[in-house]
Amino acid sequence: MTGSVDRRFVVDAAAHRRDAPRFCPSCACALSLTTEFWEADDRRFYCWCGGCGWTGEITGTGDVAVGHEPVSAAPC
């Protein structure tokens, strides 16, 4: 019964349906609620598991693991 869908962002809605985490990382039950929000380039999912009560954020990282350079490191 919700109102009309904003056609400009149906791709984002489809991506959410495709990518939102489905299972609790703690107990492996189906997650009860997953709200997606964005932070810079990241897509973050604020998740809650009604099975074990776990609440947390899940963020996909892709293949690349990003660290940071030590503050005192000399340039190469």
Added chain:
Amino acid sequence: MLTAEQNDELTQVEAGTRMGEVLRRYWYPVAFTRELAEFPVKRVQLLGDFFALWRTPSGRYGIIPEPCPHRKASMAYGVVESDGLRCPYHGWKFDTEGACVEQPAERENTQFQSRVRADAGVVEELGGLVWAYVGPAPAPRLPRFDTYVMAGFRDIGWADLPCNYVQIMENAVDPHHVEFLHGRYFEFIGRHEGFTAPASFGKEHVKIGFTPFEWGIIKRRVLKGASEENDDWKVGHPLVFPYNMRVGGGGVHQMQIRVPIDRTTTRFLLYTVHSPDGYEHVEQPTIPDYRIPVLDEHGRHVTNYVEGQDIMAWVTQGAITDRTTEHLGRSDIGVAMLRKMFREQMDVVAAGGDPLGTIRDEHERIDLPCEKDKFHAGGAQFALDFCDMGSTRFSPMLDAIKKIHISAADRIAAGKTGSEPAG
């Protein structure tokens, strides 16, 4: 961003839906006390259902579903009698417990009133409002929140808004909107209409935080120039689950009430108590209520006052906002937290438990945390801005209210206190 199914579930209010069943565990204001003193029966819509609400001459209240169990004529046109409400069509009478006590057209040997009950709710009066509980028995206690029982001068502004109540509640855990909707936008409108918007509303947010507690979620903020020692962070103010927000400051105490009338209509009430330090009691035989404007004569939202700006934002999001294509950021984390709370309580009720914020113990008063020095703007100045720039501007009591704040401040300044500050 949610799926369409999650958005549907979150925004339902009807009986038999998961969220509708949560909502039926709470008390709601359904009339002003003065209304039933003026005429003793009223048609009420709540959570998508219609009811007949009445007050007997001795002061007992009753509420039953609007259709008469006989042939469905409206009991809201019923005849109020000392011991019940009589259907205007054929005279069946129901008492406040919902029992059918008379079937006049039936002979004594053909009556069957013990076989038809009217599913009565429970009704109480508190703070100038008539409250109803229409969920499963036994009813919890009506929560006696501080605003409804504290000493002070009261009025109630209200409007019916064409949108789902959840998007209004999401605004209650969205501190950043104040800076823009009531800050930058207010200044913009003020420049065009020739007034000066209150400076305190435009202060920059440095930090926001949310704490779940026994009545809902406490919202906190640190504004530029302030610290975690200021009331805005140290005390904050609460979203009172599932349909209220307690706000205030500078001797103003307010409960913002958002009653789900049906899925796409919300009754917005601003229950305000003025009780500054130095307040001297003013007699109020009845608590005045007044409509606040939503649209102007051109059909545009009236946005030159604080709540009118909120209403514009809530209503223009759509009757039920499309959460499948929204784009939340980190600053919207309170919204995500609230959705989790709604979803948690669906599970609690489905498992047969009492949801958050229901109370079964007898109690005198429930004090809610609420900052006194809001936006570190100074008490009296905040109160006067509240009067001139908020919905109180439309109150028939505006002059009396301003006088209360000014004379209380004068009394304090002169060092002679009035009655002890309430609240």
